[in-house]
Structures are given as C-alpha cells and as structure tokens.
Amino acid sequence: MTDWRKRVFLNWVLLGASVVLLVCLVLLGNWQLRRLDWKTELIHAVETRAFGEPVPAPAKSQWPDVSAASHAYMRVSAEGRLLGGKSLFVKALTELGSGFWMMQPLERNNGEILWINRGFVPAAYRTSADRDDGTDRKGVIVTGLLRISEPGGTLLEKNAPEENRWYSRDTRAFSRQAGLGDTAPFFVDADHTRAPGAFPRGGLTVIDFRNNHLQYALTWYAMALLLAGGIGYVIWLSRRPPTPDDD
Template identity: 30%
Template sequence: MRRFLFLLIFGLAGLGVLLSLGMWQVQRLAWKQGVLAEIENRISAEPVALPQQVSEDADKYLPVTISGDMEPGEIHVLVSVKQVGAGYRIIQSFSTDDRTILVDRGFVPTVAKLNERLTGPMEITGNLHWPDEIDSYTPEPDIDDNIWFARDVPNLAAALGAEPVLLIAQSETDPNVTPLPVDTAGIPNDHLQYAITWFGLALVWAAMTGYFLWRSRANSESDAT
C-alpha cells in the first residue's frame, strides 16, 4: 500500500507540474498574440511626419512619411527572401529640410548589386525601426566589397553620415527595388508548440502513472494470494 500511495502521489505531482507548464504557455500565447496585434495595428496606422525627437522605445514601428532627397551612395546588407533567393537590402541616406536619416529602400537580387538606382527628390512612406539582427555570430562588414551582414543602425548611420534613425520603406523608391516593409512575420511566437509539448508530456506521464499503479496493485494482489 505504501508503494501504491507513493506512486500515486508522485504521479499526480508530476502531472500537476506538466499541466501547469502547459497552461502557462497558453497564457503566454494569448499575451504574445495581443502584443503582435498591437504591433500590426501600429504598423498599419496612418503615417505622420517624422518626429523632431525620435525615441526607439516610443517610435518603434511608427508609420512616417518624409519628403526630401535620396542621397547617392549606398550600403548593401545581405539578405535572403523566400522563393526569390539571396540579395541585398539597399540602405541609403535621405535628406529632408533640416536632417538626414537612413532609408531601407528594399531588396535587389545579387546580380543587381551594382546597378544604378534613382536618387534625388522623392516622398517615402515607411516605418521607423531598430532591427535586432546582431549577435556573437554576426560577421564584421566587408567594407571593401560593401557587404554588411546586419542592419546595425548606429554603424550604418556613421558610414553614411546620417542620424541613427532608420525608415523602412513601404512605398516604392525605384522600379527595380522591391520594398520589404516591416511586419510581424519575423517575431517568434512558439508558445502554441510549447503548450502542445507540455500537454503531450502530461498525457504520457498520466498513462505511465496509470500503468505503474496497475502493476503495483496487480503485484500486491499476487503477493496476497
């Protein structure tokens, strides 16, 4: 009987832990979905003028329309686009009346890396963004071949003589450059998979607990006879 009670208590405790972890992931899923919905609403809001004082915390994803001049000179950030392949994001400086910021114009394939692109007066609508693309595995830029491996906003700004403010274009700035607007597709949301994993483990645990309880009882009855 002691062994049976031990297995029962141990099994119920483990089942409770696994179920609580699954429920926690369900709660996290609801929270993450709310965060993503908020970001999507912010991305798709009506564009405003570029704020005089820009803050990453307050202005991330802010839709903005700017008018001015696309300056010559560009930086190429290596990127891969689904169903298209490798290419480059085209980053250039853009001057308004009183300031110069960075613009991510979009994607060109590798064969178009050295093609000329439109510069001069234009109006651009996009979203302010501070991409988090750098980790310990990110290579240093290949300055000689103008190949960067991440959108490192401060270093891009220093290289192009602009403020560390990046506008990712929604609107087209050149017929041969494909805009890659900001969206939530790259923001991880794996909580559903985690919840399924924990609930699956709970089901297996419950089955194993039931089996061992049955074996323990069967052995006890066998010993009694």
C-alpha cells in the same frame, strides 16, 4: 530487503520524479497560454500600426522612447534628402530570390538622419555603375514601416563592417561606417512607389507572425495528462497487496 520492497521503493522514486516532471509540463502549458495572449496582442498591435495612416517618423527628442513594443511596424513618413554615395547592402532572401536590401541614409529637413531600407536589389545591382542611389535628390518623401535596428548580425552570421559584409540592419554600425555620427535607432522599410519592375523594390516587408502557442500548450497538457495516468498506475501498483511470488 525483499524484491517486493525493492520494487515499492523504486516505484516511489519514480513517482517523485514523475510528479516533478508533471508539474514542469503543466507550467510549460501555462507559459504557452501566456505567450498566446502576448502574441495575439502583438499581431493586433502590428496590424493596427502597419495599415494605419502614416505619422511623422519619431524626432530625435523621441528616439529614447522608441521600442519594438510601442513602435515596430508603425506606418511613418519622413521628408528630406537622400545622401548619395553612402548606400550599404545587407544580405537578403525574399520572394524575389536572394540579393540585398539597399540601405541609404535620409537627411530630414531638420538635419536629423535616419536610415531607409529602399528595398530589395539583385546582386548585380549592387555593383552596377548606373544604379539609382539618389545622389543629390532633395524633397524626397518616404513612407513605410518603422523597424527597430538589428545590431550585430544574425544567429549564424555576424556583420563584418571592415569587409563591408552585412547580414542585419544595424543602424548604429551603418552610421559609424558612413561617418554620419548620431542617427535614429530605427530604419524605415520604404513602400514601393516606382514602376513595378524597377529596383530597389520596396514594400516587401513580411508581416507574418506564426502563432502556434495554443497548439504547443495543448501538446504540453496532453503529455501531462498521459504522465498523470502513468503516475496513477504506479500508485495502484504500490498499493497492491503483496503476493507470495513477490517475496
């Protein structure tokens, strides 16, 4: 096989691989556009739920239907009694610095139990003898945002119940730890209703969804366009008549 024929063969091999890559780039761009539609709808739904009038937190009969798609960040309220002596603390990093989320169960007037994220507390608060844990407090009305349970831990750190170390708000694991039995598969991020500097500090839920999918889609399409130009150049080379120097 002459050098020219070898070059033509190699060009066709590269052309085939490039076409496959081009298709993948276009598909990635299309996928990002679908993600853009999904994220836009999610942001609209969350903003509608989070800033609407509060509705009663789902009752036990509704728990199987609670999902992130339909309930996350919904503004809800619940009335009952905070159970003292059962608070758990989850590692947190907020605009106030590092510390913990204070998780406490609320027994509703109908006997159902759900977990309340009462808010952020600094590390010293966790071991403070005079911390406010709501012991024997009745007639409490909690208003806040419904959040779906976060089982297991985070990507980098796993919950260690046996060591009382928590990195995610896993309501099922909380309930086992506190001996509460069946509780809601969600928790409520409580609003801050106390003095501005008081702890726990509620109302710190971050409602900020990054929406860079259009940028990503344009990047994939731009790469596909550049690759298409390269493929066109290879095709032009393969169709060029051989010269005496090619033999």
